[in-house]
Amino acid sequence: MNTPLVIAMSQPGPGQPNIVVQMLPFVLMLGIFYFLVLRPMRTRQKKVQEFQAGLKVGDRVITTSGIYGQITKIGETSIKLQIADKITIEIARAAVGGLQGQEPVVPVNNEQGGSL
Numbered sequence: 001m002n003t004p005l006v007i008a009m010s011q012p013g014p015g016q017p018n019i020v021v022q023m024l025p026f027v028l029m030l031g032i033f034y035f036l037v038l039r040p041m042r043t044r045q046k047k048v049q050e051f052q053a054g055l056k057v058g059d060r061v062i063t064t065s066g067i068y069g070q071i072t073k074i075g076e077t078s079i080k081l082q083i084a085d086k087i088t089i090e091i092a093r094a095a096v097g098g099l100q101g102q103e104p105v106v107p108v109n110n111e112q113g114g115s116l
Helices: 019-053
Strands: 060-063 070-075 078-084 087-090 096-101
Touching: 019 096
Parallel strands: none
Antiparallel strands: 060 070, 060 096, 070 078, 078 087
16 A cells, blocks of 8 residues: 655644744844943943043043053143153053043943952
8 A cells, every 4th residue: 555645834823923023032132232231331432532532731630550640741642641740651542541539431440350
């Protein structure tokens, strides 16, 4: 007795969800990630760039490494900082963390736990 081999293709049943419904959790996770991580990071980065672009000669600043001084000359990528009488150092503009006596603009990462 020969029985024919029958292969049936299954049709999507009425209980299977639509592709949009299946993708909804992933879209929601991406949206939450954007609003909780990426957006605050971009706004903080923009604030730091605006602060560092607005530095001027005479500002009393603190660097990200903890050096206090007064700006004596501003270059395109570097700043000359007077830290004591007749002692001037040149630092990167990105190394300025904030103005003296104010909350630092550049966040300090103490979570990394590294030391020099």
